[in-house]
Amino acid sequence: MESKSAELAAEQQHFDLARKHRERVRAELGEAPDAAANAGTGRRLALFRRNRKEALAAPEEQVAFGRIDCTPADPGVDDVFYIGRETILDDQRQVLVVNWQTPIGALYYEATHEDPRGLERKRTFHCAGNQIRDFDDVVFAQLAGAVAALDAPDDALLAELDRGRTGTMTDIVATIQGAQSRLIRSPLDQVLVIEGGPGTGKTAVALHRVSWLLFNHRDRLRPQDVLVVGPHPAFTRYIRTVLPSLGDADVAQLDIDQLGPPVQRGRPEPPQTRRLKGEARMARLLARALENRVGTPEPAERLLFDGAFITLSGVEVAAAVAAARQAGGPYAQRRQRLRAQLADLVRGRGGPTDPERLGPVENLLERLWPLQSAAAFLRALLGSRARLANAAGDEFTPDELALLHRRGADKLSEQIWSNTDLPLLDELEELLNGPPRRYRHIVVDEAQDLSPMQLRAVARRSSTGSLTVVGDLAQSTGAWAREHWGEVTEHLPTQLPQVVVGLRYGYRVPRQVYELAAELLPVAAPDVEPTRAVREGPADPGIHVVEPAERAGRAALVAKDHALGGRFVGIVCPAACRAELEFALHANDLQWGRADQGELDHAINLISPQEAKGLEFDAVIVVEPEEIVAEDDRGHRLLFVALTRTIRYLDIVCSGDPLPVEPGPDVTARIPRQRVVIEPDADPTVDMAQLDRLAEDLAALVVAGAPVPMWDEVLQRTATLLDERADRSRPSGRHRRA
Numbered sequence: 001m002e003s004k005s006a007e008l009a010a011e012q013q014h015f016d017l018a019r020k021h022r023e024r025v026r027a028e029l030g031e032a033p034d035a036a037a038n039a040g041t042g043r044r045l046a047l048f049r050r051n052r053k054e055a056l057a058a059p060e061e062q063v064a065f066g067r068i069d070c071t072p073a074d075p076g077v078d079d080v081f082y083i084g085r086e087t088i089l090d091d092q093r094q095v096l097v098v099n100w101q102t103p104i105g106a107l108y109y110e111a112t113h114e115d116p117r118g119l120e121r122k123r124t125f126h127c128a129g130n131q132i133r134d135f136d137d138v139v140f141a142q143l144a145g146a147v148a149a150l151d152a153p154d155d156a157l158l159a160e161l162d163r164g165r166t167g168t169m170t171d172i173v174a175t176i177q178g179a180q181s182r183l184i185r186s187p188l189d190q191v192l193v194i195e196g197g198p199g200t201g202k203t204a205v206a207l208h209r210v211s212w213l214l215f216n217h218r219d220r221l222r223p224q225d226v227l228v229v230g231p232h233p234a235f236t237r238y239i240r241t242v243l244p245s246l247g248d249a250d251v252a253q254l255d256i257d258q259l260g261p262p263v264q265r266g267r268p269e270p271p272q273t274r275r276l277k278g279e280a281r282m283a284r285l286l287a288r289a290l291e292n293r294v295g296t297p298e299p300a301e302r303l304l305f306d307g308a309f310i311t312l313s314g315v316e317v318a319a320a321v322a323a324a325r326q327a328g329g330p331y332a333q334r335r336q337r338l339r340a341q342l343a344d345l346v347r348g349r350g351g352p353t354d355p356e357r358l359g360p361v362e363n364l365l366e367r368l369w370p371l372q373s374a375a376a377f378l379r380a381l382l383g384s385r386a387r388l389a390n391a392a393g394d395e396f397t398p399d400e401l402a403l404l405h406r407r408g409a410d411k412l413s414e415q416i417w418s419n420t421d422l423p424l425l426d427e428l429e430e431l432l433n434g435p436p437r438r439y440r441h442i443v444v445d446e447a448q449d450l451s452p453m454q455l456r457a458v459a460r461r462s463s464t465g466s467l468t469v470v471g472d473l474a475q476s477t478g479a480w481a482r483e484h485w486g487e488v489t490e491h492l493p494t495q496l497p498q499v500v501v502g503l504r505y506g507y508r509v510p511r512q513v514y515e516l517a518a519e520l521l522p523v524a525a526p527d528v529e530p531t532r533a534v535r536e537g538p539a540d541p542g543i544h545v546v547e548p549a550e551r552a553g554r555a556a557l558v559a560k561d562h563a564l565g566g567r568f569v570g571i572v573c574p575a576a577c578r579a580e581l582e583f584a585l586h587a588n589d590l591q592w593g594r595a596d597q598g599e600l601d602h603a604i605n606l607i608s609p610q611e612a613k614g615l616e617f618d619a620v621i622v623v624e625p626e627e628i629v630a631e632d633d634r635g636h637r638l639l640f641v642a643l644t645r646t647i648r649y650l651d652i653v654c655s656g657d658p659l660p661v662e663p664g665p666d667v668t669a670r671i672p673r674q675r676v677v678i679e680p681d682a683d684p685t686v687d688m689a690q691l692d693r694l695a696e697d698l699a700a701l702v703v704a705g706a707p708v709p710m711w712d713e714v715l716q717r718t719a720t721l722l723d724e725r726a727d728r729s730r731p732s733g734r735h736r737r738a
């Protein structure tokens with residue numbers, strides 16, 4: 001047998017050769033002459049070359065991450081394949097490296113001791129750039145006695161998971177696990193629901209599935225045919241570089257609110273209204289309300305053309321309206337049809353034919369079938385009790401209609417919309433003008449929280465019914481917290497089979513942290529199976545129980561400590577503690593990123609528990625779990641989400657119960673995880689300049705977070721929050737505002 005150093009040298013020779021040919025291709029793509037017959041083709045060729053070139057791995061990157069040795073069909077003939085991000089051929093078109101997306105690539109990920117898939121050996125390379133440092137072998141034939149070892153994660157995976165995090169997700173091509181690979185490669189023509197606990201790789205799998213589908217269904221799917229929908233802007237920013245790094249730059253990635261029209265947002269709403277406006281029966285209410293806008297003709301319609309009247313009988317106009325009502329298609333298209341019929345009637349009576357002279361027809365049309373925009377229509381509908389009642393049918397009670405009713409802004413341009421208005425506007429847009437741009441495959445992440453109206457907005461963008469739906473019922477919160485996937489899939493296209501498949505191994509959350517978070521599961525989601533954490537963390541969770549007045553200062557100090565250690569930090573903070581925390585960060589001269597503005601670009605980032613969904617950090621500080629639990633009807637799930645955002649360190653800073661699991665005794669006593677002991681600082685002293693800066697920051701927050709007409713409301717709410725805080729921090733209440 002060859003010595004390891006001889007083998008390493010031979011492997012390095014292969015890596016060097018493959019790299020040489022990859023660089024040859026790069027040079028050729030840069031130099032290829034413009035042989036196109038015309039300018040359009042030339043542009044397309046140039047674009048193709050640019051995309052091809054951008055898709056090539058960087059010159060310093062390793063050419064392959066693995067190698068498989070197949071059992072040779074002919075004895076004496078080696079069947080060895082190197083697996084990498086892209087296929088590399090030499091100048092004789094001999095394959096030096098095989099793309100991970102090919103069926104041969106699948107063998108690398110999916111061979112197991114139980115089913116070696118015809119492999120003798122699987123080799124994993126450890127490299128610095130294109131320089132091989134070492135490799136590990138799994139020799140399948142020798143595994144009979146060492147099966148258990150395979151259950152443990154391999155070194156390459158552990159090294160990848162230990163890598164420090166930043167504000168952007170990276171691809172996992174080199175370490176895709178068998179179960180993940182099978183989901184990535186499952187058929188295009190289905191609604192595939194990928195479920196699994198936090199950090200099982202659902203998002204990563206869904207994105208790699210997009211790349212795999214694009215590669216393997218080139219004939220049916222172009223990058224422009226795929227849409228990825230995420231829960232909020234910070235998530236979209238977090239995942240945005242994965243697909244481009246896999247060579248698929250042109251896939252649309254939007255957050256769910258971007259599916260609606262671009263209107264001014266930020267209107268708050270009570271939970272019952274949010275719930276009601278998300279229901280599917282709202283679609284029927286809108287459709288009826290729109291049909292109700294169609295008018296009834298007079299018994300005789302007299303139209304004045306150039307000084308002479310033409311009379312159309314009410315019966316014939318009503319027949320034209322009825323025909324337009326019954327014709328299929330969107331409102332605007334049926335309006336066109338009515339216009340044409342009215343013009344025909346006028347022409348039949350000797351009226352003008354020139355469209356320029358058909359003003360009276362336009363007036364009649366506008367009275368019978370008024371032109372509508374989605375926003376103007378919805379503002380008028382929600383602002384009128386009578387219109388709501390007329391459209392309600394027997395589906396809404398008077399109390400429900402009262403929840404929907406609200407006074408609209410005086411001008412449409414000043415209207416502020418809530419998030420639950422957006423799918424209504426989108427629905428109306430389709431009723432008025434027809435379907436939006438459609439896609440052949442759609443990925444929906446964090447789908448467990450979407451309302452039926454939001455799911456309808458996704459479904460109407462699907463031209464084929466092919467979807468990848470990603471989520472976790474144990475993390476389902478908000479007005480539409482779900483218990484079963486059927487509650488989600490019933491609102492999605494049904495022409496293709498619907499399949500729910502689970503991922504069971506947790507790659508993000510260290511064992512110690514997951515065990516703590518999983519104590520919530522019996523209350524949060526009793527039917528959900530816990531995941532199996534694949535690795536240990538560097539430390540037990542730190543529990544800091546402090547006086548209320550110290551809470552924010554302590555959280556800021558813990559964050560600072562982690563940031564100084566070079567870690568990417570997320571502070572998950574309930575709304576009730578947000579202001580005090582911003583104050584404390586400020587007082588400690590710490591800069592922070594704001595997830596509510598889609599920013600995760602600082603060492604320390606401040607996020608709400610709702611915004612935490614889908615994100616991850618090296619170190620997470622969860623502030624006041626009791627408040628997080630109080631923030632949602634499924635508050636234990638919200639806390640579960642918050643606790644499972646860390647890839648390494650977790651700290652809980654609170655003055656109440658660090659793990660409010662109900663029913664049960666105070667858990668402080670039974671948590672043996674007192675890792676961090678930071679001596680509490682004296683109250684931060686604040687000078688006037690600091691107060692000015694704080695005021696400026698607050699003003700900037702208001703300016704960035706809400707349009708001008710809402711400022712009063714925001715400030716009033718802020719005052720209420722401050723009053724509440726003052727009550728809690730100073731029981732005497734002597735500093736309360738008058």
Ligand SMILES: Nc1ncnc2c1ncn2[C@@H]1O[C@H](COP(=O)(O)OP(=O)(O)OP(=O)(O)O)[C@@H](O)[C@H]1O
Pocket residue numbers: 157160161170171172175176177180196197198199200201202203204205472475507508613614615616644
């Ligand atoms: N096979 C793998 N190799 C390396 N890293 C992996 C692998 N699978 C998952 N990860 C990493 O684990 C982390 C969690 O993955 P991901 O965000 O996709 O999980 P998730 O199931 O969507 O989590 P959540 O439900 O909390 O949003 C990410 O950092 C991801 O890169």
